[in-house]
Amino acid sequence: MDLSLISILFVILAVISIFSALMLITRKNPVTSALYLILNFFTVSGIYLLLKAQFIAIIQVMVYMGAIMVLFLFVIMLLNLRDEKNLTESFSFKKLTSVLLSITFFVLIGTTFYFGFSNINPSRQGVEEKTVEIGKATFLGEKLFTEFAMPVLIAGILLLVAIIGAVVLAKKKFDPVSPDKE
Amino acid sequence: MTVNWIEILITVIKILLVQIILLTGVAYTVYTERRVSAFIQNRIGPNRVGPAGLLQPIVDVVKLLMKEDIVPNQANRFIHSLAPAISVGVALCTVAVIPFGDKIILFGREIKLQIASVNIGVLYILALVSLGVYGITLSGWSSNSKYSLLGGLRASAQMISYELSMGLSLLGIVLINGTFELDTIVLNQYGWKWNIILQPIGFITFLVAAFAETNRTPFDLPEAEQELVGGYHTEYSSMKFALFFLAEYANVIVSACIITTLYLGGWQFPYLQTFGISPMIMSILQILTFLIKAIFVVLFFIWIRWTIPRFRYDQLMSLGWKIMLPASLLNLVVTSIIVLLLKYN
Numbered sequence: 001m002d003l004s005l006i007s008i009l010f011v012i013l014a015v016i017s018i019f020s021a022l023m024l025i026t027r028k029n030p031v032t033s034a035l036y037l038i039l040n041f042f043t044v045s046g047i048y049l050l051l052k053a054q055f056i057a058i059i060q061v062m063v064y065m066g067a068i069m070v071l072f073l074f075v076i077m078l079l080n081l082r083d084e085k086n087l088t089e090s091f092s093f094k095k096l097t098s099v100l101l102s103i104t105f106f107v108l109i110g111t112t113f114y115f116g117f118s119n120i121n122p123s124r125q126g127v128e129e130k131t132v133e134i135g136k137a138t139f140l141g142e143k144l145f146t147e148f149a150m151p152v153l154i155a156g157i158l159l160l161v162a163i164i165g166a167v168v169l170a171k172k173k174f175d176p177v178s179p180d181k182e
Numbered sequence: 183m184t185v186n187w188i189e190i191l192i193t194v195i196k197i198l199l200v201q202i203i204l205l206t207g208v209a210y211t212v213y214t215e216r217r218v219s220a221f222i223q224n225r226i227g228p229n230r231v232g233p234a235g236l237l238q239p240i241v242d243v244v245k246l247l248m249k250e251d252i253v254p255n256q257a258n259r260f261i262h263s264l265a266p267a268i269s270v271g272v273a274l275c276t277v278a279v280i281p282f283g284d285k286i287i288l289f290g291r292e293i294k295l296q297i298a299s300v301n302i303g304v305l306y307i308l309a310l311v312s313l314g315v316y317g318i319t320l321s322g323w324s325s326n327s328k329y330s331l332l333g334g335l336r337a338s339a340q341m342i343s344y345e346l347s348m349g350l351s352l353l354g355i356v357l358i359n360g361t362f363e364l365d366t367i368v369l370n371q372y373g374w375k376w377n378i379i380l381q382p383i384g385f386i387t388f389l390v391a392a393f394a395e396t397n398r399t400p401f402d403l404p405e406a407e408q409e410l411v412g413g414y415h416t417e418y419s420s421m422k423f424a425l426f427f428l429a430e431y432a433n434v435i436v437s438a439c440i441i442t443t444l445y446l447g448g449w450q451f452p453y454l455q456t457f458g459i460s461p462m463i464m465s466i467l468q469i470l471t472f473l474i475k476a477i478f479v480v481l482f483f484i485w486i487r488w489t490i491p492r493f494r495y496d497q498l499m500s501l502g503w504k505i506m507l508p509a510s511l512l513n514l515v516v517t518s519i520i521v522l523l524l525k526y527n
Binding site: 031032035038054055058059061062065066067070073074077078136137 | 306308319362
């Protein structure tokens with residue numbers, strides 16, 4: 001790979017992203033962890049931008065950083081969790097199994113990618129224009145509402161059900177006589 | 183890929199120019215606010231430093247720089263310093279997608295008067311607006327003070343509620359133009375076809391949401407002095423406090439620019455092309471048009487602040503969820519039906 005501006009930017013973003021992911025799982029203060037997760041999302045959206053997927057990059061910022069993480073922070077701050085000393089547990093059999101399992105998982109993924117894609121040699125011609133086209137909102141909209149209309153509708157119904165469930169859970173006592181009290 | 187250094191240089195110059203103008207604008211918006219409020223309340227206002235008090239902003243900044251910077255004992259130092267930086271950064275980044283004029287030809291090179299012409303301009307604005315919550319929430323939490331925390335929580339709840347109607351009212355414009363690009367949206371507002379005329383309900387809901395997002399009266403509950411001392415910036419002093427102040431006024435200016443771009447025709451001067459002026463003078467006139475429109479919106483913001491009293495918190499929430507959200511949804515439905523009918527006729 002030639003040392004172009006894009007590859008330099010990619011290396012910087014990738015390093016920050018891995019660093020923030022590591023900090024996220026090692027910090028004890030939950031608020032700091034949440035902030036590192038936000039930084040991680042930000043760098044990932046930067047990588048999307050390098051892949052010319054502007055729409056997906058901005059949706060990543062809006063949905064994950066702008067909505068979901070704000071709620072996360074809210075919950076953490078309202079519970080006022082300070083440094084959780086109890087979270088550090090000593091060596092256990094559970095830990096060993098999880099480490100072994102995750103190593104197996106990564107080896108599997110690595111071999112799949114190595115043997116699965118090593119013999120495919122994609123020609124770079126035409127790929128640039130196609131990615132620019134795919135990154136645009138109009139392309140995604142057309143695909144989503146023609147070819148993938150059914151999955152979109154199902155996802156919408158699922159979200160609606162979740163919202164109704166949240167409202168029901170939030171209403172602590174359902175009193176049919178006087179709904180305004182409590 | 184070859185790097186075009188001249189293009190990068192032009193972009194850097196554009197960024198510097200826009201930021202200098204924006205920061206000077208902030209200083210003088212504060213001055214204007216003080217003078218206009220004095221006028222409205224039958225006072226004189228700052229008139230001692232320089233002619234008619236015009237040097238007052240410089241003196242204010244120097245004073246703030248000289249003050250002692252105090253961090254509360256139990257506060258989280260890093261996040262306490264990070265919060266004002268996020269607020270200011272978000273406010274200064276939003277200006278990147280706003281087109282200040284059409285293309286201009288300088289030294290035989292066509293230059294677009296917009297820092298970043300991206301095909302997701304409208305979404306970029308919404309994304310940065312949603313990031314603005316972090317500065318306020320984090321400052322409220324990290325100060326370790328109940329007033330700050332309450333102010334921060336109020337601000338975040340308010341901003342999340344009003345973001346929805348803001349996004350929905352913007353969708354009306356996106357439907358009419360069929361694009362997220364701000365320069366195309368401005369180009370389509372030629373003649374009388376300003377979006378304020380095509381989208382009157384959307385304009386009102388967006389304007390109210392913009393007031394709520396910038397935490398200005400009648401929606402300035404996050405910093406209601408009588409209840410919360412100073413709200414989320416109670417524990418801030420010196421330049422960190424000044425950064426919050428700067429962010430608030432930068433947000434006012436940027437909101438004014440966004441409202442101008444989306445609803446008031448941006449740099450379009452109605453029927454300017456029919457006068458037959460040379461392109462150079464026309465570009466300058468267009469930039470001036472944009473600036474004058476934006477200044478009028480800023481004055482409108484100030485006028486509202488010193489005229490209308492503050493809402494109660496439950497009134498604010500019921501306005502946001504029971505009136506603004508249905509109104510912007512209705513606007514969206516009606517707009518999409520009309521767009522669909524026009525397309526098939």
